[in-house]
Amino acid sequence: MKNSATKSPRIVVAGAGAIGCYVGGLLAHGGMQVSFLGRARILDTLRSHGLRLSDYSGMDVSVPPDALDLHEAPAILADADLILVCVKSAATAEMADQIAAYAKPDAIIVSLQNGMGHADTLRAALPSHDIRPAMVPFNVVPKELGQFHRASSGDIVIGAGPAGIDQLMSVAGLDVSQSDEIEAVQWGKFLLNLNNAPNALSGLTLHEQLLNRPWRRLMADQMAEALHVLRAHNCTVRPTTPVPVALVPHILRLPTPLFRRVAAKMLTIDPEARTSMAHDLMAGRITEIDALQGRIIAMGREKSVKTPLCEAMLLAVKQAEQTGAKPHSPESLRS
Template identity: 50%
Template sequence: MGETQGRSGAPRIVVAGAGSIGCFVGGLFARSGQDVTLLLRAGTAEEITQNGLTLTDFGALDAALAPDRFAMSTDPACLAAADIVLVTVKSGATEEMAAQIAAHAPAEAVVVSLQNGVENAALLQEMLPGWDVRAGMVPFNVVWVGGGRFHRGTSGDIIIESGQGHVGRQLNVPDLHVHEHGDIAAVQWGKLLINLNNALNALSGLPLREQIGDRDWRRLMAAQMAEALAVLQAADVAFQNPVAKVPMELVPRILRLPTWVFRLVAKTMLLIDPNARSSMWEDLEKGRGTEIDELQGKIVRLARQANVAAPINAGLAEMIREVEVLGAGAPNLTAQEVQSRLRTLDAPADGEV
């Protein structure tokens, strides 16, 4: 396959399911002059039509785009014009989006999953046999502030699966770097390990930087990550750190360090917007279902297959599901309250797992 491109010479990109991540990356593509269509919900389209699209981050990014800089549609028929389809829906909507792609997009389009978890690309491939489907990893989080503003609170480069053509190069634009990788599965598993903190952050209600600066929360982070690492090792699953050169196996030890030492050793972990929170926190605040089944839930399922225990991840998954049912937003618990609740669920809670 050669470079994918439309009549203008640039690839025609459709962001399928444009929410927080989709509107942010789609907006950066549009700012760079790419041919972009956002496939989104009617309410999102109305908000952006009225306010335009504003993209900010904790660095110097502050870009305002008028709605005429890109196309928007609520009709999946817009997929018919796609050279590249970027899937950015929540995991639970992957099957529905795959069906829409199959019905409307050209079979030669490249489909890239920019979703959390490790199973979405496989589901897309299953439902789109013969298509060029690639997994991807987005390391940063984006908060939908409202009024057409989308704010990136953490850093990192997008990584997509290697393949024919130069898809990564075509998606690489200012303020959004995209690289291709030959072992995307290991990268995704590494990202999943990092994303396990989404649940703890959602339970805390704290900004990520404040949470990570608290040793009690870091001990909980370390405990669940160490448990998950043991599960992956028992299941013979390869993983690698997608955002730093530090081996994932060392991260729990770093998290357990006294705070003054941690701040010296882990400076890159603290390069976070002071107000940034996890996407799972945002889901709870907005009364949406979370991706807990694709994070802690995946570790628990893998643990069963490998015949090992994962009580901390199971306990945290149960706590998030309870909060989802209540529908009252993030519970703003302390680390000690989470520890106490884990004890009632028979999960170790001393942070020394």
């Protein structure tokens, strides 16, 4: 990582969506040199209104339009010392090709993406680069006029390595640490991300869903199904919450009054928060269901482990992508 007393590293956010705008915006607000690579649909709004970044605890900061470096062409990657890959799962290979075409060989690349395996996709196209997988525990809600709202708690973890990337990325409102067990940490977040689909199909906010015992029981059963698959593959899982992973399904199944007391930290979310998949369906966009439930289904088949709930979620989301989102019940998804 190039860093001198006179010039800070240039960071390029490759994928100016919700996570990219939120993380990149806080880095820019913290005084870092940040460029945003994205689509005109989002960048035009930022050109007009700037970036406003808020969170569930009351933080509310802004980056004015004239302080934002916005690009639709991938040539900006040539200036990057650090590239934060924030594109959707299906766009990872395309972004890897763009990085290979433009980026400097010593640019460090961090994948701030949902799901597993994105770092492997990047390494396959970029064998000479320092590639770091990461885990982003919180969800970010896009709002109107360039506002991005962090709706849940947690700190980013990236794969361990040289260059002090965690210290570089830690600014006001954003804490980043490193782990030499990043894959296990990612699996812990992956299990929680499996609720993206049930939440998107429920029509409820995350808070409403978590206070609804039938939905929690469905979440618990799906998580238990996925844990069975991961154990069959001998995957190590590190929890992203203080609760051991194996206990989470049991906690979710508790009666609601007891669940409220035991899982207080799980309820530290904005009352209006929904998962990114819910926002994708509402906007008519293709989701990341293949990288979540789809991966568990494929891994289950490899070990002859049945995954009926994940299959039901995938089918329902695929239908919603084609015909529009309609609220489901836990019972309809089980059947």
